Amino acid sequence: MSDLPALNFDTIWAILKEELDDATVNRLVWHYLGYRYDQACLKWDNSGVSEEWRSEYPEPPDFIENRPPTVKLTRSIPPENKQLLKEKLGFKGYKVGEFGPRQTRRATMANWLLSYMAGL
Template identity: 65%
Template sequence: MPQTMPDLPPLTEATFWDILEERLPDAALNALLWQCLGYRQDASGAWDNSGVEPSWRNDYPEPPDFIDSRPATVKLTRSIPAADKQLLKEQLGFGGYQVSELNPRRTRRATAVNWLLSHLRRGRRESTR
């Protein structure tokens, strides 16, 4: 069962590095993704997915745990436009993890940051139209 959304940090370079370096808790990372995807939670804890894109809403009526769910992270990866696939490197200068540091959790966090960077970029593009 998803957790209640905590107070969320702003989507800044510092926050992205906190995610990549595992200083931001999983619950906060999930909540950032849920918020950007359009999931909302009312005071009773019930989820409102009416603002969520239909493909996400159909697959995940309640927000998924992106750290524990490989399928949800794969869907997140596939939703990043090809032009935005290198934003971790281009915007943050992130060269990836060393082989000895790799594990699914860290890979999913890097995917989440790349998706958030793409989300911000798309938002700026849409607001300038």
């Protein structure tokens, strides 16, 4: 996954502004959850994924297309990190009529990545 963008504020903004495609955003979250694709076996290696995720999602879920894994992602953000998009980036959210489930899920993924960064 060396072709992933660096995990920094610019990348988080690129997620929010939809400058990164959905596949890349998914791959970023998968990477930091611990999923790795084994090219030799042509399958996902989840040995680095916490049991909490691995038991429910042995292969990485599509966070953009499916609500349940995004809800799980939201719940895994510590309470003190729930507002990081506002606190760290000054993100005010999307305007009414300019967003849907896809943008909301991307914002959740961006916030989860910021929370991950805060724990480093």
